[in-house]
Amino acid sequence: MSKKHNNIDQGKREWAVEARGLVKMFGNHRAVDGVDLNVRAGSIYGVLGPNGAGKTTTIRMLATLLRADGGSAKIFGHDVVKESQIVRQLIGVTGQYASVDESLSATENLVIFSRLLGLGRAESKRKAEELLEEFGLTEAAKRPLKNFSGGMRRRLDLAASLIAQPPLIFLDEPTTGLDPRTRAQMWETIRRLVNTGSTVLLTTQYLEEADQLADRIAVIDRGRVVAEGTVDELKASVGTSSLHLSVQEAGDMAEARKIVEQVLQVQSSISSEAGKITAPMANADLVTDLLIALRGQGIGLSEMSVQKPTLDEVFLTITGHGVTDAEQTTAHKSKQSEEA
Amino acid sequence: MKTTSIKPGFGRQLKNSTSLGQTIRNSLTMAYRGLLKIKRTPEQLFDVTLQPIIFTLMFTYIFGGAISGDVQSYLPVIIPGILVQTVITTSIVTGVQLREDMDKGVFDRFKSLPIARIAPLAGALLADTVRYTIATTLTFSMGYVMGYRPEGGLGYVALAALLVIFCSWSMSWIFAFFGVIARTASSVQGISMLVLFPLTFLSNAFVPVDTMPNWLQWFVDMNPISHLVSAVRDLTNTGSAGWDLTISLIGALVIVAIFAPITVRAYMRRT
């Protein structure tokens, strides 16, 4: 780092993103309700949350696309409101929905963005070719985007965010809707980005993704940060795996659930459509006790499995309510906003 | 991916403002984008290509005999009328497309780039002058094919074309304003037609004013479209420029003076 700007407090120089008490209201609805975030330069930071948690709204405020109703945010020490034009020179944004021109080809899109960023005509062409090559889109370069698959669109979108080689990149759900292979490729791309010195702030609904990529994670629920820490810290709070049980007789559900909570000494949740009881499992040994207790009560099991923790469990543990609750309260609102 | 490392985010010398030069460059790039889009979706040129052809044919043969005795002597009256009507109508598209564009995901990217805020708006208005030029050229060509030989000569025809293109561009600020404040593209289309339909038909574009009732004559004489049509007729048919030309230019400038600032303000607030 150069020493030109000695007026900037050295202690703050490590933060690519510093957000304090960000608030965004949509009507009476507090979509973002006092979010604090600190993202260290050169790291990958994951923002994890269910539908409607406020991830996109938070990113949009940090990326100068939306003005906060409260709180403040700085990108590399520059205020997102007062120095928005500086901030825009430091960031690349890949939104949740493709932000490229549908009626133009991939090359044309990249050339136009490059020209807007001040590159010359020839330079823009070269940059576009280079990026298309990097993202494996060379063959499709001339085709209109209408015929692009979801994965191709996503890659083009990311490519467009990298033209200016921004030191901070926002990725809003970069892998939602991608098949496993394409997802793994996207992860690889993100890792390489950070190796070249970028900072990445990404949102995701998948714990696994945050696990794979992020150095630190913030869990957002209903507009608030409900947990923050490294992946390991977060996992430790959830338990490394979870137990799924289905009983033979639907009438035994309540009783079975009581026994599970007693023996494992945790909270459990029920997914009603599947008739399944789910509980975090911190100590595998206790399962033996649980099975004996269930047999003792004459409760027959139709299925039992142990799985890695999912976002469901993280939520259950951290917030005390499942993902579905959050979705139901916000579902009709997100529909409205999609229509608008 | 290339392993060239990225310049750190701290310690860069960056400016928080956009220079005039950059604003112009950005606007030109956005205009280039508009032209590319026209090239990629030529079907959106239907209005500016078909309307001049169909309207010229239709109006000339329907009204020609009734109004001027025969088609040939109606041409000097109707061609300027059709020209103004067609090209001005084309300017509605600016507002409709602006609305559509602003609702698209790509607009988010424009907003997140360090470009002049005004460039997408300026670019759209600029690119649309190409549409006016196409409509103007086609209407004059159609007239020529049908036997229209303007007395004023080619130079004055070109001047008339420039006048119409400039006035349509000014009008497009009105529709751009609707485009910025409206909620949907179809409502922009609706409001704009509502404004434009009476303006173009309650004018001297197609029929002589003295056949109308008094109260209507009063409106038609006030209507800026009538002045524009008269100005075009003067230029093309007699090669003269008079009071109508002055009024048209003043009207156009007044529209720009009012609508450019409020459109830009509304636009900045929305984006």
Ligand SMILES: Nc1ncnc2c1ncn2[C@@H]1O[C@H](COP(=O)(O)OP(=O)(O)OP(=O)(O)O)[C@@H](O)[C@H]1O
């Ligand atoms: N433009 C808007 N107008 C009204 N409400 C909005 C708008 N944008 C978002 N909201 C609401 O704000 C809340 C947070 O939305 P946001 O898009 O930030 O969630 P998210 O975490 O990104 O969800 P998802 O995982 O579905 O993308 C939701 O309840 C949503 O309905």
Ligand SMILES: [Mg+2]
């Ligand atoms: Mg979102």
